[in-house]
Amino acid sequence: MPKVNISELALRDAHQSLLATRMRLADMLPICPKLDAIGYWSLECWGGATFDACLRFLKEDPWERLRLLREALPNTRLQMLLRGQNLLGYRHYSDDVVRAFVARAAANGMDVFRIFDALNDLRNLVTAIEATKEADKHAQGTICYTLSPVHDAGGYVKMGRELAAMGCDSIAVKDMAGLLTPYAASELVKALKDAVDLPLHLHSHATAGLAEMCHLKAIEAGCEHIDTAISSMAGGTSHSPTESMVAALRETPYDTGLDLEKIQEIGIYFYQIRKRYHQFESEFTGVDTRVQVNQVPGGMISNLAHQLKEQNALDRMEEVLAEIPRVRADLGYPPLVTPTSQIVGTQAVLNVLTGKRYQTITNEVKRYLQGGYGRAPAPVDDKLQRQAIGNEELIECRPADLLHAEMERLAADIGKLATSDEDVLTYAMFPEIGHSFLEHRAAGTLEPEPLEPPSSTVDDNRTAPTEFN
Amino acid sequence: MPKVNISELALRDAHQSLLATRMRLADMLPICPKLDAIGYWSLECWGGATFDACLRFLKEDPWERLRLLREALPNTRLQMLLRGQNLLGYRHYSDDVVRAFVARAAANGMDVFRIFDALNDLRNLVTAIEATKEADKHAQGTICYTLSPVHDAGGYVKMGRELAAMGCDSIAVKDMAGLLTPYAASELVKALKDAVDLPLHLHSHATAGLAEMCHLKAIEAGCEHIDTAISSMAGGTSHSPTESMVAALRETPYDTGLDLEKIQEIGIYFYQIRKRYHQFESEFTGVDTRVQVNQVPGGMISNLAHQLKEQNALDRMEEVLAEIPRVRADLGYPPLVTPTSQIVGTQAVLNVLTGKRYQTITNEVKRYLQGGYGRAPAPVDDKLQRQAIGNEELIECRPADLLHAEMERLAADIGKLATSDEDVLTYAMFPEIGHSFLEHRAAGTLEPEPLEPPSSTVDDNRTAPTEFN
Numbered sequence: 001m002p003k004v005n006i007s008e009l010a011l012r013d014a015h016q017s018l019l020a021t022r023m024r025l026a027d028m029l030p031i032c033p034k035l036d037a038i039g040y041w042s043l044e045c046w047g048g049a050t051f052d053a054c055l056r057f058l059k060e061d062p063w064e065r066l067r068l069l070r071e072a073l074p075n076t077r078l079q080m081l082l083r084g085q086n087l088l089g090y091r092h093y094s095d096d097v098v099r100a101f102v103a104r105a106a107a108n109g110m111d112v113f114r115i116f117d118a119l120n121d122l123r124n125l126v127t128a129i130e131a132t133k134e135a136d137k138h139a140q141g142t143i144c145y146t147l148s149p150v151h152d153a154g155g156y157v158k159m160g161r162e163l164a165a166m167g168c169d170s171i172a173v174k175d176m177a178g179l180l181t182p183y184a185a186s187e188l189v190k191a192l193k194d195a196v197d198l199p200l201h202l203h204s205h206a207t208a209g210l211a212e213m214c215h216l217k218a219i220e221a222g223c224e225h226i227d228t229a230i231s232s233m234a235g236g237t238s239h240s241p242t243e244s245m246v247a248a249l250r251e252t253p254y255d256t257g258l259d260l261e262k263i264q265e266i267g268i269y270f271y272q273i274r275k276r277y278h279q280f281e282s283e284f285t286g287v288d289t290r291v292q293v294n295q296v297p298g299g300m301i302s303n304l305a306h307q308l309k310e311q312n313a314l315d316r317m318e319e320v321l322a323e324i325p326r327v328r329a330d331l332g333y334p335p336l337v338t339p340t341s342q343i344v345g346t347q348a349v350l351n352v353l354t355g356k357r358y359q360t361i362t363n364e365v366k367r368y369l370q371g372g373y374g375r376a377p378a379p380v381d382d383k384l385q386r387q388a389i390g391n392e393e394l395i396e397c398r399p400a401d402l403l404h405a406e407m408e409r410l411a412a413d414i415g416k417l418a419t420s421d422e423d424v425l426t427y428a429m430f431p432e433i434g435h436s437f438l439e440h441r442a443a444g445t446l447e448p449e450p451l452e453p454p455s456s457t458v459d460d461n462r463t464a465p466t467e468f469n
Numbered sequence: 470m471p472k473v474n475i476s477e478l479a480l481r482d483a484h485q486s487l488l489a490t491r492m493r494l495a496d497m498l499p500i501c502p503k504l505d506a507i508g509y510w511s512l513e514c515w516g517g518a519t520f521d522a523c524l525r526f527l528k529e530d531p532w533e534r535l536r537l538l539r540e541a542l543p544n545t546r547l548q549m550l551l552r553g554q555n556l557l558g559y560r561h562y563s564d565d566v567v568r569a570f571v572a573r574a575a576a577n578g579m580d581v582f583r584i585f586d587a588l589n590d591l592r593n594l595v596t597a598i599e600a601t602k603e604a605d606k607h608a609q610g611t612i613c614y615t616l617s618p619v620h621d622a623g624g625y626v627k628m629g630r631e632l633a634a635m636g637c638d639s640i641a642v643k644d645m646a647g648l649l650t651p652y653a654a655s656e657l658v659k660a661l662k663d664a665v666d667l668p669l670h671l672h673s674h675a676t677a678g679l680a681e682m683c684h685l686k687a688i689e690a691g692c693e694h695i696d697t698a699i700s701s702m703a704g705g706t707s708h709s710p711t712e713s714m715v716a717a718l719r720e721t722p723y724d725t726g727l728d729l730e731k732i733q734e735i736g737i738y739f740y741q742i743r744k745r746y747h748q749f750e751s752e753f754t755g756v757d758t759r760v761q762v763n764q765v766p767g768g769m770i771s772n773l774a775h776q777l778k779e780q781n782a783l784d785r786m787e788e789v790l791a792e793i794p795r796v797r798a799d800l801g802y803p804p805l806v807t808p809t810s811q812i813v814g815t816q817a818v819l820n821v822l823t824g825k826r827y828q829t830i831t832n833e834v835k836r837y838l839q840g841g842y843g844r845a846p847a848p849v850d851d852k853l854q855r856q857a858i859g860n861e862e863l864i865e866c867r868p869a870d871l872l873h874a875e876m877e878r879l880a881a882d883i884g885k886l887a888t889s890d891e892d893v894l895t896y897a898m899f900p901e902i903g904h905s906f907l908e909h910r911a912a913g914t915l916e917p918e919p920l921e922p923p924s925s926t927v928d929d930n931r932t933a934p935t936e937f938n
């Protein structure tokens with residue numbers, strides 16, 4: 001019985017973090033027999049941005065991807081990332097859509113549902129957790145880790161207790177920005193293990209180069225599950241290398257029991273596969289510790305750079321980086337994760353470029369201040385809230401409580417283009433690109449975006465003896 | 470007073486590991502004021518392969534590089550890597566050359582001499598350590614870490630005690646291959662700290678993705694000094710990112726006391742500088758855990774691939790990898806580091822390609838078996854030794870004891886081309902390329918190898934929202 005269990009992220013988070021979520025099913029299936037033989041606790045392979053990328057760029061049916069992965073991986077748990085009441089889309093859905101989505105994902109082969117909410121508002125997790133348990137699947141309640149004056153280990157422990165009470169089978173600590181440090185990880189894990197009698201999963205991005213150390217200290221503190229990515233898809237904005245963690249723990253009380261040599265073969269496979277996606281490599285996926293100073297995730301900085309460049313205002317970056325924590329404070333310190341990272345970032349850019357804070361307020365910030373995303377971790381700025389929503393009513397309940405059942409309407413809307421509940425859900429997640437996908441599918445005109453040919457192989461320039469010292 | 474001290478490797482080991490040692494002085498000097506203000510315990514900036522690369526490719530006088538770095542870094546210890554009696558060349562030198570070299574290095578500004586021998590034969594360190602102490606500089610005795618049936622913590626502790634008795638000011642554990650694992654590092658450090666009352670430095674390459682964890686566990690076990698490389702020159706065959714280690718230790722009992730934001734500015738500088746050397750980037754510098762299975766350093770595997778490719782025998786790689794441990798056993802388990810990595814690797818290739826083991830024996834293996842490099846960690850294969858050296862006498866003494874003083878002869882040989890003792894030493898280290906360098910210098914025709922223009926900047930292909938989760 002291994003003491004530490006590994007969830008491998010190669011098929012979802014790793015390529016989402018490094019290759020703009022572009023890995024195709026055709027490049028996954030050939031390695032599935034080897035992946036399935038390793039003995040990973042789970043393979044994360046769906047959710048996050050994969051659904052979007054499948055429809056938008058790859059012209060793959062995400063449900064078909066799930067079914068084929070299920071077939072190719074009969075012995076390993078499949079895991080997905082689910083944004084609570086947002087599912088895989090960018091708005092809150094009515095409960096009947098959430099239930100249908102979870103039920104269909106389960107029926108198509110999903111085993112483990114990692115469910116989170118960007119605000120850590122647990123009301124936004126209730127329906128998805130219930131639906132997962134109804135489908136007799138593994139519900140993993142997720143704590144989004146962040147730093148702020150209102151976040152501390154005590155608050156996370158309270159969340160952990162509530163997730164346990166909600167019927168979760170395990171708890172995940174999700175450090176999407178690489179904010180965790182090793183000794184903070186150790187303390188948090190100890191506190192959670194003391195309070196909650198559930199298996200604990202740590203998901204810490206390697207953005208700041210701290211993930212391996214965080215995992216090691218978490219394991220020493222009692223964490224039994226870590227998330228890693230095969231080495232050729234690891235590091236930087238991705239995750240700790242699987243092989244390195246397996247090697248680090250071998251012949252210790254924390255031994256994973258996995259065969260390092262067999263995992264290395266998988267690493268070599270993805271090393272070659274990654275080359276096919278060279279056009280999606282980015283300069284901004286390397287180790288970047290700035291998040292440890294300003295709490296702005298590295299990936300968010302590159303998005304901001306993009307936004308500023310389009311406005312010919314790249315020189316305002318420092319001001320924007322200084323404005324982000326202020327906007328975040330005004331909004332009651334939301335963790336910065338999809339969609340709050342975009343909400344905060346865009347407003348901060350506006351605040352800087354217009355020269356007057358909140359002269360323009362985005363619709364998303366307005367909805368946020370109104371309570372449309374749920375409850376902020378701390379009270380939002382009162383004056384700003386009044387300015388933004390005027391006389392409109394505050395939403396104090398769970399936002400989805402205001403939504404009527406919508407599966408029937410969605411099915412009617414999409415009509416014959418949908419040949420299954422799954423298709424209706426595809427349309428529900430992405431009304432425009434989902435519709436277009438189903439249309440092209442019906443017409444037989446689906447065409448994935450082209451891949452650039454490989455760049456010429458670099459010759460080895462090292463004519464002097466290579467030294468090791 | 471910081472609890473953990475950092476030696477920054479950006480100016481030597483990092484570009485040696487990632488960019489074939491090609492970084493030029495002109496790209497170092499502009500950042501020196503910032504480097505000098507950080508408060509690093511030392512800046513490694515000379516030795517290893519830098520001397521060779523300066524003369525061979527960059528047409529820089531390595532002594533001039535040292536003097537200019539000294540001037541630009543008045544507040545920080547300068548550190549070099551010295552191969553014991555080999556100095557920076559590829560043979561054993563007579564003691565008068567060793568003494569002259571260390572004295573001139575000290576006079577030109579070197580503060581810390583990290584001195585190692587590929588076989589861990591301490592007799593090969595004696596003269597360099599003595600010379601360092603005579604120059605009133607810091608002598609750091611080095612333990613080359615390896616794994617074998619004859620290497621264990623007890624043996625390393627014995628070495629540590631002997632290095633202390635020889636007058637060393639500190640001890641370095643040098644894990645050039647990335648073989649160390651976190652808990653092995655912890656045990657080794659504890660054993661050494663228990664036995665030897667000297668500061669301990671850990672130098673662990675990140676080849677296998679374990680270096681950060683090794684450093685962390687070493688620190689917890691009492692190691693006060695770690696070697697790191699600025700993040701934009703870190704990872705893989707290089708080292709743990711400086712910023713990440715500083716961030717990991719902040720606000721803990723191990724705090725380095727260094728300013729993370731200031732170090733980040735240095736990281737951004739080297740991020741830009743690295744692009745100028747893109748032609749020297751290699752496919753083989755990423756995380757590679759194979760060393761944890763077969764003990765063959767990743768960088769050595771890429772050298773072997775090169776050798777085999779030239780012989781149209783890349784398909785024999787598996788056999789060569791299996792042969793290496795056998796050759797190493799025959800040779801009494803030398804650590805694999807310059808020059809033993811080449812000696813073992815080349816013989817293993819021959820053993821496989823000729824179809825008969827030791828049908829051909831290289832001159833280097835012959836010299837090795839004769840004792841020409843010093844004492845092997847364990848007895849070498851008796852039969853092989855007799856086959857290789859025939860009736861020639863075994864060298865049981867320190868190899869340099871058989872060498873006559875040679876500075877005078879060297880000075881006479883190079884004649885007027887040398888205008889200083891430093892020039893004579895340049896010629897001593899590299900008779901051919903040193904001579905050619907001095908000749909071109911005299912003629913005013915030194916010309917560095919050209920750098921390829923930067924490749925076009927990659928456009929950001931990510932049109933879909935980037936998600937953090």
Ligand SMILES: [Co+2]
Binds near residue numbers: 469645672674
């Ligand atoms: Co090194």
Ligand SMILES: [Co+2]
Binds near residue numbers: 013
């Ligand atoms: Co993630």
